[in-house]
Amino acid sequence: MSFLSKHKTAFFIIITIISLILMMFSRTDYYKPTIIANSLGYIVTPIQSFFTSIGDFAYDKIYLYNNVALIEEENFKLKEENEELKAQQKRLELIEEENIKLGELLELNQKYPKLEKVGANVKIIANDISNWYDTFIIDKGLRHGMEKNMVVMANEGLVGIIIEAYDNYSKVTPLIDDDANAITAVCVRTGTLGFIRGDASLMLDGLCKMEHIALDGEITEGDEIITSSLGNIYPAGITIGYVQEVALSSDNLTKYAIIKPAVDFEYLELVAIVKGVSIDEIES
Amino acid sequence: MYRIVSLFIILILNIVLQSTLFEYIEILNIKPNTSILIIISYAMLRGDIEGSILGFFSGLMQDILFGRVIGLNAFLGFALGFICGKPFKDFYTENYFIPIFMAFIGTFSYGFIFYLINFLFRGKLEVVNYLSAIVIPETVYTTVLMFFVYRFMYMVNEKLLKKEASKRKLF
Numbered sequence: 001m002s003f004l005s006k007h008k009t010a011f012f013i014i015i016t017i018i019s020l021i022l023m024m025f026s027r028t029d030y031y032k033p034t035i036i037a038n039s040l041g042y043i044v045t046p047i048q049s050f051f052t053s054i055g056d057f058a059y060d061k062i063y064l065y066n067n068v069a070l071i072e073e074e075n076f077k078l079k080e081e082n083e084e085l086k087a088q089q090k091r092l093e094l095i096e097e098e099n100i101k102l103g104e105l106l107e108l109n110q111k112y113p114k115l116e117k118v119g120a121n122v123k124i125i126a127n128d129i130s131n132w133y134d135t136f137i138i139d140k141g142l143r144h145g146m147e148k149n150m151v152v153m154a155n156e157g158l159v160g161i162i163i164e165a166y167d168n169y170s171k172v173t174p175l176i177d178d179d180a181n182a183i184t185a186v187c188v189r190t191g192t193l194g195f196i197r198g199d200a201s202l203m204l205d206g207l208c209k210m211e212h213i214a215l216d217g218e219i220t221e222g223d224e225i226i227t228s229s230l231g232n233i234y235p236a237g238i239t240i241g242y243v244q245e246v247a248l249s250s251d252n253l254t255k256y257a258i259i260k261p262a263v264d265f266e267y268l269e270l271v272a273i274v275k276g277v278s279i280d281e282i283e284s
Numbered sequence: 285m286y287r288i289v290s291l292f293i294i295l296i297l298n299i300v301l302q303s304t305l306f307e308y309i310e311i312l313n314i315k316p317n318t319s320i321l322i323i324i325s326y327a328m329l330r331g332d333i334e335g336s337i338l339g340f341f342s343g344l345m346q347d348i349l350f351g352r353v354i355g356l357n358a359f360l361g362f363a364l365g366f367i368c369g370k371p372f373k374d375f376y377t378e379n380y381f382i383p384i385f386m387a388f389i390g391t392f393s394y395g396f397i398f399y400l401i402n403f404l405f406r407g408k409l410e411v412v413n414y415l416s417a418i419v420i421p422e423t424v425y426t427t428v429l430m431f432f433v434y435r436f437m438y439m440v441n442e443k444l445l446k447k448e449a450s451k452r453k454l455f
Binding site for chain 2: 004005008011012015016018019020021022023026036037040041043044047048051052054055058059125126127128129130131132133135137163171178179200201204205
């Protein structure tokens with residue numbers, strides 16, 4: 001200690017240089033599951049898992065007591081919907097079979113490939129501690145078959161992507177995060193294309209932005225937006241959300257839309273993991 | 285040794301609580317940033333060198349668990365601890381006013397510098413938007429909690445001083 005306090009300036013400069021070097025060589029693009037990150041995971045994730053279970057338990061109980069009537073009503077509605085969907089499902093299965101047969105005849109590639117599930121009901125154990133980003137940690141990692149660039153979904157729609165996988169935990173960036181990669185998206189009704197981008201000030205309200213929509217592209221409030229087959233990682237046809245507002249961008253050359261994601265990010269507890277697609281796979 | 289172990293436990297517990305249960309005490313969708321408070325109070329109690337070392341490791345832990353780049357929060361925490369430790373010889377540690385004032389200044393500048401590095405350089409120019417939505421609410425909420433955090437860190441420091449005093453050899 002006394003040695004350090006004699007050379008304070010040198011100490012300050014050396015630590016600054018060390019952090020700069022760390023920053024240069026630790027970008028996510030070249031991440032490797034290091035020993036430090038893995039072992040910190042082994043210490044921290046069990047405790048996080050414990051505290052999250054306490055929080056979830058309390059929240060669920062309070063929610064239950066406050067909304068019994070509401071839940072009953074919802075249950076009734078869901079049962080009705082279930083009946084309807086079951087009937088529809090049979091019809092769709094027949095149509096799909098027919099589609100496959102016809103596709104084989106025409107030697108077409110599947111435009112909407114079947115989703116390959118890697119994990120279901122994976123628990124979210126921690127959220128980012130800063131208010132700027134919304135990265136979260138799930139309790140499955142390399143040991144459970146998780147890998148970088150796998151797609152994360154909840155039953156309502158797209159959540160995001162795994163950016164880093166470690167031994168027993170993985171980091172997920174949701175699509176509303178400011179740092180998330182752009183997603184190629186398409187409007188179901190009209191086929192208008194755009195890019196989904198997160199924005200820190202919209203993220204707090206659980207919203208995101210769809211940018212670079214052509215001026216003559218048709219898009220209005222309430223339109224459903226899904227992932228497009230043009231993108232790389234994300235399988236086509238996953239629901240992203242619904243348009244809430246359309247406006248001209250500041251340069252007057254394109255339009256942008258505010259999207260309300262189908263998933264409620266505020267109290268997300270369980271997610272499903274799906275294998276991503278890559279362009280080489282589609283081509284071969 | 286006692287000091288290192290107990291500080292490590294405090295850091296781990298803090299990051300766990302901040303990432304799990306703090307989700308339920310959000311106001312305006314903003315959570316308080318208690319890791320900044322721990323760095324500031326420890327730096328004010330123990331001086332710039334120890335404060336900056338604690339800040340570095342606190343930030344490093346945050347970077348490893350949640351960050352995209354390792355070293356950014358570590359550096360910011362280091363600088364925060366170094367600067368807030370400067371006046372440590374010049375004021376009474378029983379006084380609450382100066383730590384709370386420092387927490388206000390520290391949280392605001394931490395948030396603002398974070399915005400400069402991560403958002404302004406990427407072309408996100410809506411300064412007022414980011415300040416009013418994130419930085420200022422976070423500053424206010426965090427400053428209010430400084431009272432409790434500083435009390436806690438003061439108590440921990442006193443206990444550690446007592447433990448160390450009994451072990452110190454006079455000659």
